[in-house]
Amino acid sequence: MPELPEVDVIKQALRKTIINKKINKVSIHNPNLRFKVNKNLEKILINKKILNISRIAKYLVIHFETGLFLIIHFGMSGTLHMVDKKKNINTNLSFYSHLNLPKKHNHVEIFFKNSRLIYNDPRRFGFIKVLNKMENLKKYFKKIGPEPNSKQFNTRYLKRKLNKKEINIKNALLDQTLVSGLGNIYVNEILFYSKIYPLKKSSEISKKFINKIIKYSNFVIKIAIKNGGSSIMNFKNTTGRMGNFQKEFKVYGKDGYMCPRTNCKGKIKKVFISNRSSFYCNICQK
DNA sequence: CCGTTAACCTGAGAGC
DNA sequence: TGCTCTCAGGTTAACG
Numbered sequence: 624m625p626e627l628p629e630v631d632v633i634k635q636a637l638r639k640t641i642i643n644k645k646i647n648k649v650s651i652h653n654p655n656l657r658f659k660v661n662k663n664l665e666k667i668l669i670n671k672k673i674l675n676i677s678r679i680a681k682y683l684v685i686h687f688e689t690g691l692f693l694i695i696h697f698g699m700s701g702t703l704h705m706v707d708k709k710k711n712i713n714t715n716l717s718f719y720s721h722l723n724l725p726k727k728h729n730h731v732e733i734f735f736k737n738s739r740l741i742y743n744d745p746r747r748f749g750f751i752k753v754l755n756k757m758e759n760l761k762k763y764f765k766k767i768g769p770e771p772n773s774k775q776f777n778t779r780y781l782k783r784k785l786n787k788k789e790i791n792i793k794n795a796l797l798d799q800t801l802v803s804g805l806g807n808i809y810v811n812e813i814l815f816y817s818k819i820y821p822l823k824k825s826s827e828i829s830k831k832f833i834n835k836i837i838k839y840s841n842f843v844i845k846i847a848i849k850n851g852g853s854s855i856m857n858f859k860n861t862t863g864r865m866g867n868f869q870k871e872f873k874v875y876g877k878d879g880y881m882c883p884r885t886n887c888k889g890k891i892k893k894v895f896i897s898n899r900s901s902f903y904c905n906i907c908q909k
Numbered sequence: 910c911c912g913t914t915a916a917c918c919t920g921a922g923a924g925c
Numbered sequence: 926t927g928c929t930c931t932c933a934g935g936t937t938a939a940c941g
Contacts, residue, residue: 626934657917657936681935699935700919728919746918748935790912799936806934855934875934897913900932 625697627681627770627804628847632866633703634678637685640705641740645672648734657698657750660731667691667753668733680767680803684760691753692760698748704741767803771840776802781833785825792828793821793896796836805840808853808875811902813839815874820908821901822894846871874902882907 625633649665661667668687675686683703685693695701731742731751742751754760769775784801785792795801796810805813814821816839819832828836847853852866855876873883878893882904889906 629934696935698918699933744918745920746933746935748918788911794912797935808934853934898915899935 625681625701625852626806626809627678628809628844628868629852629866630678630681630683630697630804631848632852634676634683637676637683637703640738641673641685641735642675643672644735644738645670646733647736650732650734651730652732653730653747656730656744656747657696658752660751661753664731664751664753668693679764680770680799681806682764690756692755692757694752694754694760694763695742696749698744698746698750700746701742701744701749704743706739706741708737708739766800768799768801770804771802771837771844776837776840778830778833778837781837782830785828785833788825790825791822791896792819792825792836793899793901795825797899802840804844807899807901808855808872809840809843809847811875812843812873815902815904815908816843818907818909821896821903823909874904876902878902 646668649668651660651662651664654660654662668691671687671689671691673685674688677684677686679694681696683695683697685695687693695703728743728745729741730744730747733740733742742749754763769780781802785795788795793810793814796805796813797807811821813836817832817835819828819836847866847868850866850868850871853868853872854865855869874891877883877891880891882889882891884904884907887904887907889904891902892905894901894903
């Protein structure tokens with residue numbers, strides 16, 4: 624499911640919901656996610672209090688007392704749901720789907736006194752992992768590149784990285800070791816704003832356009848978070864919380880439409896780049 | 910080491 | 926209605 628903005632919105636919602644709550648019980652209905660869920664998850668988490676929630680790239684990080692961290696990656700279809708015990712109301716943190724997600728995909732449930740947090744993931748590309756100690760957390764994310772809105776993601780850094788690559792810019796920006804948190808939707812959008820053809824060789828991108836990538840990465844991510852992230856796929860049926868940034872898409876999923884840029888008479892084309900759909904204007908992206 | 914492709918999964922929607 | 930096919934917000938092992 625989510626890229627950086629969606630995970631960030633989930634983080635914000637969770638901060639309002641589960642900080643200072645203590646784990647009463649953990650149920651693992653299906654441990655077979657991308658990586659097998661630790662059998663001892665309940666033993667490890669029981670009676671532990673949640674101190675904070677943060678986000679690193681596309682990962683959600685739940686901080687517990689005694690230096691314990693639970694990291695959640697949502698893969699393509701992972702969602703979290705808060706369910707109130709008494710009212711059985713689903714206070715939804717989801718973007719991908721609706722409130723009546725099949726229960727068979729509720730793989731892990733974390734119980735609190737009056738509520739529970741459900742991890743649902745039809746495709747099981749996501750995973751949940753416990754890390755003990757800040758040191759292990761840092762080690763885990765060692766290979767992850769800077770985030771688009773960080774100081775490290777600057778002209779010098781990006782120029783150096785892109786210059787030594789023989790791949791197209793679309794794939795370069797999807798490389799999480801180069802820049803972290805961007806996925807298929809946002810890379811398509813960023814390249815549109817930057818007027819760069821997605822198949823352009825990354826080593827041939829001039830400084831001027833490198834600066835555009837930085838500028839519009841910041842812009843797109845910021846506005847996406849502001850709009851509550853993007854909800855695609857099943858959003859027709861969504862009665863839970865959903866994002867609105869999909870309404871702002873310029874090219875993603877817009878093949879056949881006219882280019883939204885004023886004074887551009889181009890058309891949005893769809894091509895597959897490394898098995899991922901890519902959208903671009905055939906005139907203004909060069 | 911680098912770049913590309915296939916594979917991991919389930920479900921929705923299109924076309925017949 | 927039902928079958929087959931394609932596609933989906935991600936990552937990475939295996940290959941040349």
